[in-house]
Amino acid sequence: MARISIENLRQSYYPNPQRDEDWALKRLSLDLADGGAFALLGPSGCGKTTLLNLISGLLKPTEGRILFNDHDVTEATPEQRNIAQVFQFPVIYDTMTVYDNLAFPLRNRGVGEKDVDKKVREIAAMLDLDRTLSKRASGLTADGKQKISLGRGLVRSDVNVIMFDEPLTVIDQHLKWVLRSKLKELHHRIRRTMIYVTHDQTEALTFADQVVVMKDGEIVQIGTPIELFERPKHTFVGHFIGSPGMNVLPCQVAGGRVTFAGNVVEAVNTKAYRGNGKKLELGVRPEFVHFAEKGIPVEIVKVADAGRFRIVETRNSEGKINLLVREGRDIPTQNVRVTFDPGHTQIYEDGWMVN
Amino acid sequence: MSKTVDNKGWFFVLPVVLLVAFNAIIPLMTVVNFSVQETFGDNVFTWAGVQWFQDVLHSDRFHSALGRQLLFTGIILAIEIPLGLAIALTMPRKGPWVSVCLVLMSLPLLIPWNVVGAMWNIMALPDIGLLGKFLNAIGFEYNYTRRPISAWFTIVLMDVWHWTSLVALLCYAGLVSIPDAYYQAARVDGARSWAVFRYIQLPKLRHVLTIAVLLRFMDSFMIYTEAVVLTGGGPGSATTFLSIDLVKTALGQFDLGPAAAMSIIYFLIVLVLSWLFYTLMMRNEET
Numbered sequence: 001m002a003r004i005s006i007e008n009l010r011q012s013y014y015p016n017p018q019r020d021e022d023w024a025l026k027r028l029s030l031d032l033a034d035g036g037a038f039a040l041l042g043p044s045g046c047g048k049t050t051l052l053n054l055i056s057g058l059l060k061p062t063e064g065r066i067l068f069n070d071h072d073v074t075e076a077t078p079e080q081r082n083i084a085q086v087f088q089f090p091v092i093y094d095t096m097t098v099y100d101n102l103a104f105p106l107r108n109r110g111v112g113e114k115d116v117d118k119k120v121r122e123i124a125a126m127l128d129l130d131r132t133l134s135k136r137a138s139g140l141t142a143d144g145k146q147k148i149s150l151g152r153g154l155v156r157s158d159v160n161v162i163m164f165d166e167p168l169t170v171i172d173q174h175l176k177w178v179l180r181s182k183l184k185e186l187h188h189r190i191r192r193t194m195i196y197v198t199h200d201q202t203e204a205l206t207f208a209d210q211v212v213v214m215k216d217g218e219i220v221q222i223g224t225p226i227e228l229f230e231r232p233k234h235t236f237v238g239h240f241i242g243s244p245g246m247n248v249l250p251c252q253v254a255g256g257r258v259t260f261a262g263n264v265v266e267a268v269n270t271k272a273y274r275g276n277g278k279k280l281e282l283g284v285r286p287e288f289v290h291f292a293e294k295g296i297p298v299e300i301v302k303v304a305d306a307g308r309f310r311i312v313e314t315r316n317s318e319g320k321i322n323l324l325v326r327e328g329r330d331i332p333t334q335n336v337r338v339t340f341d342p343g344h345t346q347i348y349e350d351g352w353m354v355n
Numbered sequence: 356m357s358k359t360v361d362n363k364g365w366f367f368v369l370p371v372v373l374l375v376a377f378n379a380i381i382p383l384m385t386v387v388n389f390s391v392q393e394t395f396g397d398n399v400f401t402w403a404g405v406q407w408f409q410d411v412l413h414s415d416r417f418h419s420a421l422g423r424q425l426l427f428t429g430i431i432l433a434i435e436i437p438l439g440l441a442i443a444l445t446m447p448r449k450g451p452w453v454s455v456c457l458v459l460m461s462l463p464l465l466i467p468w469n470v471v472g473a474m475w476n477i478m479a480l481p482d483i484g485l486l487g488k489f490l491n492a493i494g495f496e497y498n499y500t501r502r503p504i505s506a507w508f509t510i511v512l513m514d515v516w517h518w519t520s521l522v523a524l525l526c527y528a529g530l531v532s533i534p535d536a537y538y539q540a541a542r543v544d545g546a547r548s549w550a551v552f553r554y555i556q557l558p559k560l561r562h563v564l565t566i567a568v569l570l571r572f573m574d575s576f577m578i579y580t581e582a583v584v585l586t587g588g589g590p591g592s593a594t595t596f597l598s599i600d601l602v603k604t605a606l607g608q609f610d611l612g613p614a615a616a617m618s619i620i621y622f623l624i625v626l627v628l629s630w631l632f633y634t635l636m637m638r639n640e641e642t
Contacts (some may be wrong), residue, residue, distance in 0.1 A: 079545045091540040093554045108545035
């Protein structure tokens with residue numbers, strides 16, 4: 001069990017990094033509380049796997065320190081750090097049985113056979129692998145193999161942190177849901193620090209208590225799923241999280257009033273604006289845009305059915321506005337106007353939320 | 356319902372059929388033909404039945420050539436497979452030395468076989484050759500034209516020099532294709548390097564090792580050129596392997612019937628042993 005602190009971490013895959021783009025991770029500090037469930041979320045190439053491998057010790061950082069419980073582990077090997085990691089593609093030891101695969105991390109550390117047997121059977125039961133224990137691991141399906149990988153990650157009870165690097169990539173859609181709930185349940189049961197890397201917002205938001213959103217080697221926001229949803233600190237977060245993402249619209253601020261396409265709009269953070277930004281934008285999620293009698297005139301471009309909601313795409317001279325309409329509610333056909341919920345409308349200055 | 360027969364399709368198969376016929380089937384049938392007949396030239400043949408096969412199978416000369424052949428191939432496999440694997444494991448995976456290593460390793464494979472024989476022949480000469488002179492200077496009684504042990508030592512050394520690269524390059528290709536995640540998982544699981552070799556590298560190399568064993572088995576079992584150039588089968592018949600014995604029978608003594616029978620037996624031995632190796636190494640293959 002460990003609290004993980006990352007101090008001024010930088011990582012480059014080039015021997016002599018000069019430009020900003022040479023850094024896979026650009027000076028990053030982060031504190032992960034003991035026993036939490038964290039997700040590193042971001043698009044491909046944002047540095048989330050790099051960060052994970054730095055924490056696990058598979059990579060050595062170019063600069064900076066990593067501490068487990070205030071103890072510097074920057075130079076320690078993965079084994080010394082006592083971590084577990086599950087990879088994107090199933091890694092199994094082909095020639096071994098499922099049982100021996102699960103026992104491998106324990107036996108390598110000299111655990112007695114009696115304890116090995118107890119742990120292996122416990123984990124196998126948890127992952128529904130008990131019936132295949134004596135089979136050769138190479139004969140299993142892709143998700144069976146990934147369950148073995150997960151099992152090897154979970155079998156040691158004394159690990160400091162368990163890390164998952166997009167572990168459900170090769171899993172069938174319906175099983176993804178099952179395994180995700182299983183992981184969540186496991187976290188509740190064993191209360192070990194878990195870090196989950198993914199580019200899938202659903203996976204991140206359902207698994208984690210705290211989500212770390214990354215972009216271009218930097219942390220954009222750390223927060224609970226609700227914070228990320230209601231108060232995205234950057235337009236990128238607003239856009240990346242949510243389906244469809246946040247509406248980001250050009251706006252002007254003058255004399256304490258925000259205007260969008262000639263209409264006065266209320267935003268939560270209007271007062272905080274001190275007038276230094278070059279590019280001003282308004283962010284409002286489709287969930288907080290409503291049709292109204294009075295408001296911003298728009299025309300409807302497209303209506304898409306998404307089950308319990310309909311996604312309505314509208315447009316005016318300044319941009320495109322998506323809104324969600326609950327099933328059963330009417331969509332106006334003439335004189336279409338929309339309003340933004342003042343409590344969930346923010347202004348952004350050069351991409352960052354004004355505060 | 357009538358079946359549509361499109362005879363034009365055969366034209367597409369014809370080139371392959373002709374090629375295989377001319378380079379394999381027809382020569383083989385000629386050998387079969389010779390193996391059951393007696394001839395004194397002038398295209399006169401008399402039926403001999405299985406006489407030649409019986410003669411060959413009961414001949415001491417064939418037995419000892421076969422014994423030498425099995426011993427030689429056994430030694431070659433026992434040295435080249437582990438050595439090639441060991442070399443592949445120590446070769447660098449990235450950096451500028453990769454190409455240097457690959458080129459150096461490929462060089463012996465690019466040299467014509469008779470040149471290899473000639474090179475080692477000269478190098479091992481006890482009076483002026485680098486190797487021969489050196490071995491004698493440090494106290495070994497080394498002379499590959501007189502002493503069977505010396506001759507065997509030289510042939511084995513030459514073959515190891517010539518062909519270990521092939522095993523090493525095959526294994527290297529196999530090693531490079533193992534995804535990094537396996538090594539990373541092994542580190543996380545706390546596996547020692549022996550366990551990494553035993554549970555990751557060796558299982559992942561099974562296919563290339565099978566190919567390497569088969570190739571080295573077949574090639575060493577049919578060694579001819581290098582051995583003829585180096586020792587000519589001597590001293591006495593100490594290094595007269597099956598192929599050398601076969602050529603002596605066919606072209607030296609002009610015993611075409613026994614030679615043909617011997618060829619077929621030889622061919623069947625290679626075939627059966629190759630099948631055996633393949634089946635043994637692939638027996639636990641996943642389905």
